[in-house]
Amino acid sequence: MGVAELRQAVKRYGPVEALGGLDLCLERGEGLVLLGPNGAGKSTAIHLLVGLLVPDQGEVRLFGLEPRNPLARQRLGLTPQEAAFPERLRVQEVLxxxxxxxxxxxxxxEVLRAFGLEGLAPPLEPGAQGRPGVP
Structure with a gap:
């Protein structure tokens, strides 16, 4: 069993078949690059694997579980193609x-140092450590 699997995965958007029975098995330690023209089904395959979409037919597994299962998703790291935060948030607030x-x-x-962001994040005001959501 692979870390991420699609078995005969089919996904349709109305009359358009975005994926037509795709089989894919990604094993631990492997990397994968999906290349193809717009509309080839690359994003659809990823969305199925991470549980953002459900296949119309076939089976999807992430760490051996259904991808919408929180136990599978908590082991997953995903960076969306586009991400935006409100402009008024400070670096510390985004983190x-x-x-x-x-x-x-x-x-x-530790995170500020790892990504070289120390200069972008002035020290928090006194008492900020106790605010909800601020580590």
């Missing part, structure tokens, strides 16, 4: 928002 999605997030200072 706190993302950290809130994880059961044991890394410390704010």
């Amino acid at each position: 706190a928002l993302v950290a809130a999605h994880y059961p044991r997030p890394r410390a704010l200072g």
